[in-house]
Amino acid sequence: MITAGIIIAEAAAIYDGKKAVQSQSYGPESRGGASKAEVIISDEDIDYPKATAIDAMLALTQEACTKYYKDIKSGGLLLIDSDEVKKVPTGDFKICSFPIISTARDVLGKEIVANIISLGLITEITRIVSHEAIEKAVLSRVPAAFLELNKKALHIGFEKGAALSPIS
Amino acid sequence: MANNKKRFMQGNEACTEGALYAGCRFYAGYPITPSTEVMEICAARLPKMGGVFIQMEDEIASICAIAGAALGGLKSMTATSGPGFSLMQEGLGFACMAEVPCVVVNVMRSGPSTGFPTGPSQSDVMQAKWGTHGDHPAIVLTPASVEEIFHETVRAFNLSELYRTPVIILYDEIIGHMREAITIPGPGEVEIVERRVPSCAPSEYKPYDVQGGEIAPLASYGEGYRFHVTGLYHAADGFPTNNTKLIEEACHRLLRKIDDNKERIWKNEEYYLEDAEIGIFAYGVSARSAKFAVRELRKKGIKAGLLRPLTIWPFPDRAVEEMAGRVKAIVVPEMNMGQIVYEVERVAHGKCEVKGIFRVDTEPIRPAQIMDCITGNGSKPPAPNSKMAEMMVERDMLDG
Amino acid sequence: MSTPAEDVKPLAKKKKKVPFNYSPYVRGGKLPHIWCPGCGHGIVLKCLLRALHTTEISKDDIAMVxxxxxxxxxxxxxxxxxxxxxxGRALAYATGLKMAKPKLKVIVTTGDGDALAIGGNHFIHACRRNLDMTILVYNNSIYGMTSGQSSPTTPQGKISTTGRYGNIEPTFDTCSLAQAAGATFVARGTAYHFQELEKVIFEAMMHKGTSVVDVIDACPTYYGRFNKYKTPTEMMEKIEKEGTVSVKQADKLLPEELQGKLLRGVLYKSDRPEYCEEYNKLVIAVQAK
Structure with a gap:
């Protein structure tokens, strides 16, 4: 998931010419436990590097959703995996839901591309980075043998994102 | 690696890039969160450049190995975090005493002890100055962004060669793990200082003969200059001495070589400081929050300004003194229980009020905390959870 | 790959006795040394210089750490x-120096406390890496510089200032430790058997890889005084002469006759890849990619 954060920030900073900062939080050790990637994208210099009022949040697990949804700002977006997050929080924000992990597994045969599908969804829904930028950023970070797979995953995200309407 | 191309990079990676750009060709280290990426990238990059990478058995061995390599003629570096930095203190002292140029990176995490390994802090800023025993000089740099880590790492190598001393780069976990865009300069675009080597005949070489100056040229082992290096107090020829006059002079010179050159070692950023009525003194990630706060405060009509040291040691006395003479109060936000605030207080010397904002819950100090402290919103900054932090913040640090 | 322990081979026969000239190797004005009368360290130094002379390595290419x-x-x-x-840190400095300048012949002079107590971790890892360097452990079973405390090689029952009622701790055997940790040349000598010592030091220096020589040596000032040895000579005879047996002689002795005696000579030798060479190979391979 942190990789997805890096990719979207890189899309903004390198390919869209914006300012971007990506940071992350881990549990007490750097392996295992919940982790969080934070991305700030702006037209201006970014000083404070952490996300305090979140415009868009992606949660692939119930634990992450429950732990972090409170920071979503009024009118913001919460994107959840419909299979994983059953207790859907309520608040002054839009919620979109899609079976991200199972699509990665069942349609593309690789659970690991769930984060790339997520990037497609977020890009399509928020337009925070351009489609071209996110594609370039994704493809620059994956090994040659997996280019097609990741491209497919990203485009599934684009398509499904376009068809998705908020559940609340 | 293509230079002059914008890349999106982690702070720890930028540190390695800076080191290699500066000519570092030896890395010895031991894995420790949150500095390990520096080591991993060195392990990948150095062999390709014909440099040496070695994973040592602990941090003590690491700092000793880089000093050994430096005496063999290579620019060398190690990177670590709190527990490892504690282990390195004796080796740092040796490098100060023997005047061995090398660079030590400390990516600060929460402590004491194992603390919270992935949690950031700024609590080693005093240790970086005073960690090793005995009177000794210290050059400590505090970058605050990915791009700055690159440039400060280059500067660290330059200063270590110029002054024949270990240089410490101190940044917190947030800056170390954060990613930002950075453009690596092309070769020759940034000045690189090479070691001053002796020009005299080997038989005349004395490794500590400063000849009226403060820094002697340094030969490498194996080049015909068969000299002696020791951690004992030594005379100009490098051999131990128990002559009290020589010992005193050696200690004075060690400190003087940094003190007399501090104008050249200092580096500050001033942000809206010219007409500021409230000064903020902040380094590392806290300075980023402070910058944000300054802009927000200015919008509200409050004349706040920031003094941000990139060289925290030697302490920027003059800049702080000047600021203290102009502002009503100086606010010092830091992710510890109060360290640099006391230096600011010492230098301000009663000219203005000095207030600290401390935070140790591994979250960065938020801009709102700084703004609240300045606007007097309850005069209590909201974030520090602990009673102790609140007490310390509330305590007026000066009577006047 | 190990070869059986072998005895020390004599060096090329000298034609006539010419007194060895130490002066090219000794720094002018730096003597007298700090070692006490009766201390064996001076003998070890002499053996070391003679052995170095025989290797014909240039002084510029020798680093002593x-x-x-x-x-x-x-x-x-x-x-x-x-x-x-x-x-305790000599080996860590030596490792950095050797890697930075592989052409240097690196010799580490250390003691039982320095190498086996505070520097024990560096000692085993240096042996494991097998860098081309020679480690001479001047083993006098006590901390001399700090006036006579127990060390990892102080025998059980012996007296020191920190073992006033007799040391109860078991000892390290430098050679077994070095061998187990991976050193590829392990030998023992004594200051008493100085001719043998010169030869094992020479062999150690000619060996490619980490070589360890445990040099049994006497500290009359502390160890001797505390443990009732009347003279330095008596100490050398009791500890170094009677307390050791050469690997060659050992073959002829019964196990009970070997009880409590340390073996002298080359105890172990193998040819494992040397670290600097391995690193160099890695660099060449990586750069070729």
Whole structure:
């Protein structure tokens, strides 16, 4: 998931010419436990590097959703995996839901591309980075043998994102 | 690696890039969160450049190995975090005493002890100055962004060669793990200082003969200059001495070589400081929050300004003194229980009020905390959870 | 790959007895040394210089690195590239130096406390890496510099200032430790058997890889005084002469006759890849990609 954060920030900073900062939080050790990637994208210099009022949040697990949804700002977006997050929080924000992990597994045969599908969804829904930028950023970070797979995953995200309407 | 191309990079990676750009060709280290990426990238990059990478058995061995390599003629570096930095203190002292140029990176995490390994802090800023025993000089740099880590790492190598001393780069976990865009300069675009080597005949070489100056040229082992290096107090020829006059002079010179050159070692950023009525003194990630706060405060009509040291040691006395003479109060936000605030207080010397904002819950100090402290919103900054932090913040640090 | 332990082979026969000239190797004005009368360290130094002379390695290409302690003062007296470092850390400095300048012949002079107690971790890892360097452990079973405390080689029952009622701790066997940790040349000598010592040091220096020589040596000032040895000579005879047996002689002795005696000579030799060469191979392979 942190990789997805890096990719979207890189899309903004390198390919869209914006300012971007990506940071992350881990549990007490750097392996295992919940982790969080934070991305700030702006037209201006970014000083404070952490996300305090979140415009868009992606949660692939119930634990992450429950732990972090409170920071979503009024009118913001919460994107959840419909299979994983059953207790859907309520608040002054839009919620979109899609079976991200199972699509990665069942349609593309690789659970690991769930984060790339997520990037497609977020890009399509928020337009925070351009489609071209996110594609370039994704493809620059994956090994040659997996280019097609990741491209497919990203485009599934684009398509499904376009068809998705908020559940609340 | 293509230079002059914008890349999106982690702070720890930028540190390695800076080191290699500066000519570092030896890395010895031991894995420790949150500095390990520096080591991993060195392990990948150095062999390709014909440099040496070695994973040592602990941090003590690491700092000793880089000093050994430096005496063999290579620019060398190690990177670590709190527990490892504690282990390195004796080796740092040796490098100060023997005047061995090398660079030590400390990516600060929460402590004491194992603390919270992935949690950031700024609590080693005093240790970086005073960690090793005995009177000794210290050059400590505090970058605050990915791009700055690159440039400060280059500067660290330059200063270590110029002054024949270990240089410490101190940044917190947030800056170390954060990613930002950075453009690596092309070769020759940034000045690189090479070691001053002796020009005299080997038989005349004395490794500590400063000849009226403060820094002697340094030969490498194996080049015909068969000299002696020791951690004992030594005379100009490098051999131990128990002559009290020589010992005193050696200690004075060690400190003087940094003190007399501090104008050249200092580096500050001033942000809206010219007409500021409230000064903020902040380094590392806290300075980023402070910058944000300054802009927000200015919008509200409050004349706040920031003094941000990139060289925290030697302490920027003059800049702080000047600021203290102009502002009503100086606010010092830091992710510890109060360290640099006391230096600011010492230098301000009663000219203005000095207030600290401390935070140790591994979250960065938020801009709102700084703004609240300045606007007097309850005069209590909201974030520090602990009673102790609140007490310390509330305590007026000066009577006047 | 190990070969059976073998006895020391004599060096090329000298034609006539010419007194050895130490002066090219000794730094002018740095003597007298700090070692006490009766201390064996001076004998070890002589053997070391003679062995070095035989190797014909240029003084410019020799680096001598030490830690802290009586033995660690050796580099200050000799005209090489010399580095006197921190207690226990000589091997870490030596590792950095050797990797930075592989052409240097690196010799580490250390003591039982320096190498096996405070520097024990560096000792085993240096042996494991098998860098081409020679480690001479001046083993006098006590901390001399700090006036006679127990060390990892103080025999059980012996007296020291920190073992006033007799040391109860078991000892390290330097050679077994070195071999188990991966050193590829392991030998023992004594200051008493100085001719043998010169030969094993020479062999150690000619060996490619980490070579360890455990040099049994006497500290009459502390160990001797505390443990009722009347003279330095008596100490050398009891500890170094009677307390050791050469590997050649050992073959002829019964196990009970070997009880409590340390073996002298080359105890172990193998040819494992040397670290600097392995690193160099890695660099070439990586750069070729």
């Amino acid at each position: 030490s830690g802290i302690g009586c033995s660690s003062r050796t580099p200050g007296y000799v005209d090489f590239n010399t580095l006197h470092t921190l207690h």
